[in-house]
Amino acid sequence: MSTDDGEVRLPERIRDFELVKSVRTPIRLRYDYRPSAAAASYLWAYSERRIVGHRSPVDGAVFIPPRGVDPRFGVATFEEVELPDTGHIGNFCITHLPIPGREGLEVPYVSAWIHLDGASVGFLGLVRGCHTGEVRIGMRVRAVWKPDDELAATAENIMHWEPTGEPDVPISRSGNQAFQGPSQGMS
Amino acid sequence: MMRWGPWETPTSFGKSLTSDKSKHEFKTRYGNVRDTDLRVDLVLEYPFSRSTGKVIGAFLTGLREGVLLGIRRPDGTVMVPPVEYDPVTGEQLSELLEVGHSGEIISWTWVDPPRPQSPWDKPHGLALIKLDGADTAMLHAVFAGSPEELFTGMRVTALWRDKREGHITDILGFISEVRS
C-alpha cells in the first residue's frame, strides 16, 4: 500500500476504536441499449443462420460484423454482402485461467480471430473440436451453430468454430486484409 | 417544439426514447420486425471497495461510533466532511475534531421521485447542512412531509441508523431539530 503520510490527530472520543480502513461503494449504471440499423440488420439475419457484412464503397473491403462505417476512411457503408460460415484462423490465444462467471467455459480454451471467406477483417470466436496444440494460424474452420429453434437475434447463435480438415490458408494470405499499409496494398 | 427534458428521462426500461418512426424494417421468420425492436438492458456494475486512509477513515469510524468529525484548515476554520488536503491551499491536514450532530440548512431542494439507487425510497429534501462547529456544509437528505416544511436557516439534527458500519449512510438523514 502507500507510504505513511503522517500522523493524524484524533479527538479523544474515538481514539481507542478500531479505525475504518475501507468502505464499499458499489456502482451500477443501466442503459437501454439499441443497436444501429446496420447492426440490427446483421442480428436479424443472424437469427436466420445468415451472416451479413458490409462492403466498403471505397475499395470493396468487407467488414463483419457491420457497423455502417468503413473505419479506415471514416465513410458510411450500406451495401450488404452475404458471407459463408466458413473461414480460417488469423490469430489465436490459448487461455488456462477460467473466467469468473463463465463456469460453463472449460479451460484451457482457445479464443481466435476468425476470418470468414470473403471478409477483410476478423472477429473473436471460440475454437473447439481439436487439441489446443493443433490450433494454428491459417487453420480452416466452420461455424457450429445452435439448433434452429434456439436461434435469435444475438451473437450467441454461433457456439464455437471447429476445424474442417481442409488444407490451411497460407500464412502470407491469412488474417487481416483491410488494414495493410499503403505499400502492401490489398490482397 | 420540446422533444424531451430531464424530467422525462425514463427511470424504467422498455420505454421508447423518441417518437421517431424507424425507417428500417426487416422481413424475418419472426415476421416483419423493426430495428428499434432490438434492445437490451446493458448493466454496468462494479463492486468497488475503497481504501479510506487516515482522514476519511477517521470520519467513517466516527460515523460508525455515532460521532461527527471535522478537520481544521490552515486558516483555522473547520471542514466537514474532512479531507486530507486543504481544497484551497493544498496543505496536508491532520487535526480532526468533533462537531455537533445538529446544524442549519444552507440550501435545499426536494427530490421526488427519489433516484433508484439512492439510499431513500420516499421523496425527501436534499440539503447542504452546516453542522454546529463546522465552517463548511455537507450534503445529505432532510426528511419532511413536503418541501413546504424546508427553509434556508432551518435547524436540523442527524438521525442515526441503528446498525452502523462506517458509511455516509450511517446517517439516515436529517430531521427538523424541533421534532427530534
Next chain:
Amino acid sequence: MTDMTEVQLMVRLLEAARSSIGLEQADIGFTCSGSSDFLAGQAFSFVQTLDAVGAFPPISESHVEMDGAFAFYEAWVKLQIGEIDTALVYSYGKSSPGSIRDVLALQFDPYYVAPLWPPSDAVIALQARQLLEFGIVSLEGLAEIAVRSQRNAVGNPNAVRASSTVTVCDILAEEVVTDPLRPSDLAAEADGGCAVVLATGSRARDLCDRPAWIRGIDHRIDTQALGVRDLSTVPSVVAAAQLAGAMEDRIDLAELHSLSTSQEALLLREIGLGSEIEINPSGGALAGNTLMAAGLMRIAEAADRISKGEADRALAHATSGPCLQQNLICVLEGA
C-alpha cells in the same frame, strides 16, 4: 438517435467539417476529441468513435473525458508548439440510453457524496436557491432567461426546445420539478455531436475567408466539494475571463454553456456581461444540451457567427463539474 450510433453520427459531421474547407484527414495535423464513456456504457468507447475519423494510416490523436471545449483547448495548446498548422476537434454525446442524472452523480466525492446519488438537477437547484435568496436573480428573471433561450432557438436547426410565442407567464405557470426550478429552467437533453477545425496564421487565411481568431482562451477550476464553495459566486470563471482578456474590448455576443437559467444569471453577473450584449443567440445549452459537446457547440456557434460577419468579437464559455466548478472562456475575433 435510435437508428444511428455515435460513430455514424460523427462520420457525417467530420466529413462536413473537413470538406467545408477542402481538407482531408491526411491534411489534419492533430485530432482531439471529447466524450464520456459513462454515456456509452463502454470503457474506451471513444476509441471506437475513431472509426468515424478514418484513422488509418495512424494519426496523431488525443482524447479528453470531458466536454469537447477542453479538447479544443488541448488542440490550441498543441498548435502553439508550432509543428502543425491544422487541428480537428470533435465531441459527441448520446445520453438517451442511460440516465444523465445518475451518471453525473458519479462525478462527486466517492466516499461522501456519490453514494447518495444526488440527481444532477437537484444539485443545480441547490445553487439556484442561493441565488434567489441572496437577491442575485428573481423567479421572473429566471423565466426571462428561459424565454430568451426558447425564442432565440427558433432559428437553430439543432435546438430541441424552441418557441416563438412562449412568455414569462407560461414559464411561471409550469409546475416546479426540482424546487425552485421548473422544466424550462433546466437544459433540454439532446443526443448529438460537433466538429470544429482549427488552423494557424496564414493556413487559416487560405482555408477561410473570415476565420474566427482565438484571441484569448483560458480555463480554471474550483474545488469539487460543494459545501466548501460559495455557490453564489464563480471565482474560476472570473479568473478565466480575466486571463483570456474577455473584457478588454467590446463584446458583441456571448455563448454561455449554462445548464440552467440560474447558471446563466450567475455567469452574466460574474463575467460582467451587460444587456447590450447578445446572449446565447443559438438558444444556448438550454435549447439542447448534448452532454460532452454543448461547450464545444458554444464555441462553434460563436465562431460561426463571426465567420458569417454577424459579429466582430464574441465570448464563448464552457463548463464542467457540478454548479459551474470548472470554466473555460474563449474570446474570438473576426478579421
